Amino acid sequence: xxxxxxxxxxxxxxxxxxxxxxxxxxxxxxxxxxxxxxxxxxxxxxxxxxxxxxxxxxxxxxxxxxxxxxxxxxxxxxxxxxxxxxxxxxxxxxxxxxxxxxxxxxxxxxxxxxxxxxxxxxxxxxxxxxxxxxxxxxxxxxxxxxxxxxxxxxxxxxxxxxxxxxxxxxxxxxxxxxxxxxxxxxxxxxxxxxxxxxxxxxxxxxxxxxxxxxxxxxxxxxxxxxxxxxxxxxxxxxxxxxxxxxxxxxxxxxxxxxxxxxxxxxxxxxxxxxxxxxxxxxxxxxxxxxxxxxxxxxxxxxxxxxxxxxxxxxxx
Numbered sequence: 001x002x003x004x005x006x007x008x009x010x011x012x013x014x015x016x017x018x019x020x021x022x023x024x025x026x027x028x029x030x031x032x033x034x035x036x037x038x039x040x041x042x043x044x045x046x047x048x049x050x051x052x053x054x055x056x057x058x059x060x061x062x063x064x065x066x067x068x069x070x071x072x073x074x075x076x077x078x079x080x081x082x083x084x085x086x087x088x089x090x091x092x093x094x095x096x097x098x099x100x101x102x103x104x105x106x107x108x109x110x111x112x113x114x115x116x117x118x119x120x121x122x123x124x125x126x127x128x129x130x131x132x133x134x135x136x137x138x139x140x141x142x143x144x145x146x147x148x149x150x151x152x153x154x155x156x157x158x159x160x161x162x163x164x165x166x167x168x169x170x171x172x173x174x175x176x177x178x179x180x181x182x183x184x185x186x187x188x189x190x191x192x193x194x195x196x197x198x199x200x201x202x203x204x205x206x207x208x209x210x211x212x213x214x215x216x217x218x219x220x221x222x223x224x225x226x227x228x229x230x231x232x233x234x235x236x237x238x239x240x241x242x243x244x245x246x247x248x249x250x251x252x253x254x255x256x257x258x259x260x261x262x263x264x265x266x267x268x269x270x271x272x273x274x275x276x277x278x279x280x281x282x283x284x285x286x287x288x289x290x291x292x293x294x295x296x297x298x299x300x301x302x303x304x305x306x307x308x309x310x311x312x313x314x315x316x
Contacts, residue, residue, distance in 0.1 A: 080237045080251045084230035086275040088223040094276065095219040099299045101136040101173050105216050107297040110243040110279075114289040126243075132303050133215070137171035142307050161312040168195075175217055180224040189228065197255070203232045207253050210268060213277065216297040222277065229268075242269045242278040243293035250281065269293075 078086070099105060113125040132142040140161040170178075179185050190202050193209030200208075210229060213222065229235070232253065240250040252267040265283040270276065279293030 078237065078249070080235040081230040083237055083249055083251050083270060083275065084226045084235075087270050087277055088226040088230075090270075090275040091219045091223040091226065091277065096297060097299055098218075099135045099172070101138075103135050104132045104139075104142075104300040104303065105135060105172055105297040106130075106132050106300045107216055108295040109214070109292060110294075111290070111292045112243045114291065132300060132307075133172070135171065136173040140312065142303050142310065159307075159310045161307065161310050169215070170212070172216060172218070175212070175221055178221055180220055182224065182228060185221075185224050186228050189225070200255075203234070204255050207232055207255065207266065210266075211280075213268065213280065214292060214294060216294070226277075238267070240267055240269050240281055241291070242281075243291045244278075246271075246278065248272055248278050249275075 107130075109129045109131065111127050111129070128146045130144040130146060134141060142159075142161055144159045178188055186206065189206045189209040191205075192212065193205030193207070194200075196208045196211070197204055206228065210225060213225070217225070229251070235251050235253050238250050238252055239247060241247050248269040249272050250267040250269045252265055255264045255266065263284070265281075267281040267283075269278045269280060271278060279291070281289065281291045283289045
């Protein structure tokens with residue numbers, strides 16, 4: 001088969017297909033950049049894929065009208081801004097079904113406190129919580145603090161129904177109403193973060209507002225948040241372990257939170273290959289290291305049957 005025939009068949013194969021847009025190409029871009037940072041595949045595997053990869057890349061470039069050449073350096077660490085942009089792509093590429101207001105989000109959160117040098121009476125403490133959270137907050141939240149499989153543990157292995165979960169935290173339905181427009185969302189995050197860090201600059205307020213990611217956030221909103229975080233000054237990358245012990249690539253920002261000059265290193269951790277969001281960490285002198293992870297939520301129509309025997313908490 002000659003080159004002219006190859007191009008003719010290639011043209012016929014993709015005839016009538018929609019032109020690639022930024023949204024369509026984002027997941028492929030995330031996967032390609034992630035692949036570029038992993039170890040090289042065996043030569044036989046690369047040879048087998050080379051023709052397909054070149055053809056696919058050529059079609060995308062020809063259809064878009066632009067041919068871009070990039071040089072990848074697998075050994076070089078990604079910048080903090082690039083990690084966050086890839087995390088935004090990953091959030092859009094792996095969405096979960098959109099729940100109804102009358103349903104529940106079922107997910108697991110692991111929190112661990114680790115002592116640091118010079119920090120007295122802190123940890124180690126590890127808690128695994130399983131939650132059924134009302135999407136619109138109109139029904140009690142069911143939580144189960146599960147027994148630890150290993151290691152030190154403090155606190156009861158309790159199950160409870162909380163009729164007023166989350167305090168002032170927004171529900172999933174509330175978050176669904178947050179804007180994804182960059183300027184509008186920037187203002188929203190600054191307002192939310194202002195409640196946690198008064199008399200601080202806008203960048204610090206926005207960064208603190210990212211704590212909203214401790215619980216499930218709609219994928220499109222999560223992606224928009226990461227894109228805004230990528231524009232903030234003072235962010236850097238480091239390698240950290242999440243609460244499950246998995247090593248990931250973290251984006252960290254250092255803030256002076258006051259209170260005797262306490263310096264906080266607040267980090268958000270991502271999978272080193274897929275850039276899927278894993279969890280976060282906060283390191284504060286005198287308070288130790290707090291690490292947390294949250295799993296991808298499942299959608300449930302009702303609470304499990306055993307919840308009927310669980311004691312309901314009272315609102316405080």
